[in-house]
Amino acid sequence: MNLVGHVAVALPPDTASNPSIDFLVGCMLPDLAAIARVRLVRPAGDIGHGVAFHHACDAVFHDSAWFRGTNQAVRDALMDAGVERGAARACSHAGVEMLLDGSLVAEPMVAHHAQLVLDAADARADEFGPLAPAASRTQWVTRLRLIGSSLEPQRYRDPRFVAERLQRMTAGRTRIELRHDHVDTVAATLREFQPDIASIAPEVLAAVRRAVPSPHHPA
Numbered sequence: 001m002n003l004v005g006h007v008a009v010a011l012p013p014d015t016a017s018n019p020s021i022d023f024l025v026g027c028m029l030p031d032l033a034a035i036a037r038v039r040l041v042r043p044a045g046d047i048g049h050g051v052a053f054h055h056a057c058d059a060v061f062h063d064s065a066w067f068r069g070t071n072q073a074v075r076d077a078l079m080d081a082g083v084e085r086g087a088a089r090a091c092s093h094a095g096v097e098m099l100l101d102g103s104l105v106a107e108p109m110v111a112h113h114a115q116l117v118l119d120a121a122d123a124r125a126d127e128f129g130p131l132a133p134a135a136s137r138t139q140w141v142t143r144l145r146l147i148g149s150s151l152e153p154q155r156y157r158d159p160r161f162v163a164e165r166l167q168r169m170t171a172g173r174t175r176i177e178l179r180h181d182h183v184d185t186v187a188a189t190l191r192e193f194q195p196d197i198a199s200i201a202p203e204v205l206a207a208v209r210r211a212v213p214s215p216h217h218p219a
Contacts, residue, residue: 001057001058001103003114003151004105004153005205007114009027009057009205010050010214012053018113019128021116023053024113025056025114026046026052026053027050027054028117028121029043031054032148032173036139040131040140043131053214056214060207062205066204066207070094070197072090075088075091077193078091078092081188082185083112086175086177090169090178091175091178091186095166098165099156099159099197099198100204101153103197103198104205105157107139108177118148118151121144122147122148123148126141139163157186159188162186162190163186163190164183164188
């Protein structure tokens with residue numbers, strides 16, 4: 001799952017008892033650290049519980065028949081279109097997750113809480129600084145503030161934006177780097193899969209919720 005997906009799963013379906021903002025920050029924190037390319041220590045309290053929930057949801061999601069099948073189908077389509085294997089694997093995995101985010105963020109309650117987390121990442125970056133080792137703390141705080149103030153999850157609805165984001169994410173990583181001249185190919189392929197991903201998004205969300213206990217979901 002990606003940023004928005006983790007927040008969406010953490011929200012109870014009836015919104016009767018929404019999680020604390022710290023819990024939601026923890027749910028998104030590993031992905032924020034990955035974007036910043038910083039390895040964090042495991043936090044305590046509600047943030048730590050959110051981080052644990054994040055990893056539990058990822059394990060269920062990545063092992064699901066739907067994700068494995070869709071990931072493979074997108075990867076094969078990209079390779080058939082001429083994208084190198086490493087780039088195709090990276091783009092299928094992350095691309096499917098970002099398109100799923102684009103579908104989930106269309107729900108106003110999900111969009112609202114995802115934005116609350118990003119606002120907290122910006123406003124409380126210094127507070128979260130000690131989660132990074134001393135050597136990378138300045139980099140972490142700077143990048144976290146930038147991510148919180150500039151990331152727009154609604155743009156994951158646009159396959160072209162997702163493809164461009166994938167190119168930036170893989171740039172300089174030789175084994176998985178997406179070439180500039182393949183961005184259009186990736187965008188077109190993701191656009192083909194987008195309707196099916198959008199149609200099944202609520203079912204995927206519900207399945208992960210059922211599989212991963214959360215103190216904020218009704219029994």
